[in-house]
Amino acid sequence: MSRDPFSFEGDRVLLLDQTLLPDREETIEVRDALQMADAIARLAVRGAPAIGIAAALALAVEAARDGSAATRLGRLEDAGKILVASRPTAVNLTWAVERILGAARRALARDPDLDGERLAALVREEALAIWEEDRAASRAMAAHGADLFPAASRFLTHCNTGALATGGGGTALAVLLELHRRRPGGIEVWATETRPLLQGARLTAWELREAGVPFRLIADSAAAHTILRGGIEGVLVGADRIARNGDAANKIGTLGLALAAQAAGVPFVVVAPTSTIDPAIPDGASIAVEARAAEEVTAIRGMRLAPTGIRAENPAFDVTPSRWIGAIVTERGVFRGPPYELGGPVDTKPGP
């Protein structure tokens, strides 16, 4: 089975240090919010849902320490600021911290004599609820996605969309793990290495190996050949942000996979929670593409690859037009398209 990126032990959180994968599997012990903020900042824990849960668990640890309810709430407010600052652009992080703080503030407002231990229990329950909701969403996406492929056996996926990134079972990778659970030995996965940061080679390969799913790693440049000549029957990817018309921003390289799938007549499926859909964005043209550091391209894990004194471009994601997306799988069901008008009723017809 795939592995959670952390566990909650009441007075501490144990984190699998993802910066060391796949070379070493080491656990970090996190005993306060400052240590968690540091772990989030240096990507020991990563993936939008996962860092939201990690922050919530860190607040549960802070709440468990001595003090009156008011003292504990003050500590939580300070801890929340530290956590949110660790990755300022991560929407899930802010959302999770605000949800915990809101619950704590409301409880104290309702009952100013609230016992400190009672407040701690309430914060812990809220943090575990966030985690459990994520697991439930992953399970639902996995089931809906797997239902689309009752007989297919050869899949291609990109980047890391598994348990390591979500705290639950993941998105696209969760679908593949569910297919493997339903038909052990019945599926095979081609995983792209996902330059520049190699989430496929380092993390997806590690998760698939741990889960016992037969797979091969390929260079990103081999994906079109694999899809057009390799008998691939489904391409499954995650999404960072989905516009109302179904255009989907995802890890750089996704667009090329969609083009190859289109040319090969292979279903191209996006798997993402409904929280990824932004109805305020009409289409992909409105999505700005983040440019990351050139050094991620000119070097790999600290080793320089290219000549000195050159320029490199490093767009972090690309936008796949919805006309090349065959289905969008969410925890609520499957949106079928194109065209898409997201936010409307879910179409649960089976088959891609």
Next chain:
Amino acid sequence: MSRDPFSFEGDRVLLLDQTLLPDREETIEVRDALQMADAIARLAVRGAPAIGIAAALALAVEAARDGSAATRLGRLEDAGKILVASRPTAVNLTWAVERILGAARRALARDPDLDGERLAALVREEALAIWEEDRAASRAMAAHGADLFPAASRFLTHCNTGALATGGGGTALAVLLELHRRRPGGIEVWATETRPLLQGARLTAWELREAGVPFRLIADSAAAHTILRGGIEGVLVGADRIARNGDAANKIGTLGLALAAQAAGVPFVVVAPTSTIDPAIPDGASIAVEARAAEEVTAIRGMRLAPTGIRAENPAFDVTPSRWIGAIVTERGVFRGPPYELGGPVDTKPGP
């Protein structure tokens, strides 16, 4: 200007050691065929035309050593076997060695009393002729290719197709260098890093920097995004083998570039000498794709990237169907398509 990968000094050949690029620019002194075979085998010199020329120059060095014409021919025959064995699948290598040996054998058959020095001169001339023919072919391809783009300024290329690979100016990269020569400052190039062996990051980036052409390096996964959103006006690639119908085998990743160019309405142009066209092959389906070592994917320059105990697939090239190729530029002129019926008359209409 771009730089030759070797120079001929009569009794020795000086080679730029491409395995050390871009970190160090070191020259190897090659004094016999055995040393050249070693340099070819470990990829110190690489690229089909370049290794053919390098082998021919090594034979010229062997021929220059003391002895009667018969002694020297015997030495050339032995040296030829060693050279051909250094990379058994390289067509140009066998072709160049056979051409030199054939000329030497014929000369000795015509005149059994041929002077040893005379034989050496003849071998040297033949080797230099092979080199000069390659230079001339590169110049012609560069001119024909540049004529296709009288006004375009933003180009994308893949792998390394420059002077380092050919001994002449190259193929696709020669066209870009010619455009830069015609319109200094008028063109800009996006170069893919070309995993797994990073010929783009290591060699093309080095050649473009040396030539002063403005360029950016990108990950292979960023190519589709760059072509569809980056205002690219031409995608230029080389070819390893071209079927009669125009289907072209080239470095893995080329197929994905063709799909993106097609989707973006951008001209996709293959640049290759007519010796690359194999009229015995009707179409790309007949071209077997060479699988290379998995370690090229699971590691980069000796550093492991992926977990141990996993499988990787490493197809060395892919086949782009001719329906996505807008033109094939050769030293004889430009074949326009699709469709193509190669081997027939060349169509020299300008404009892609």
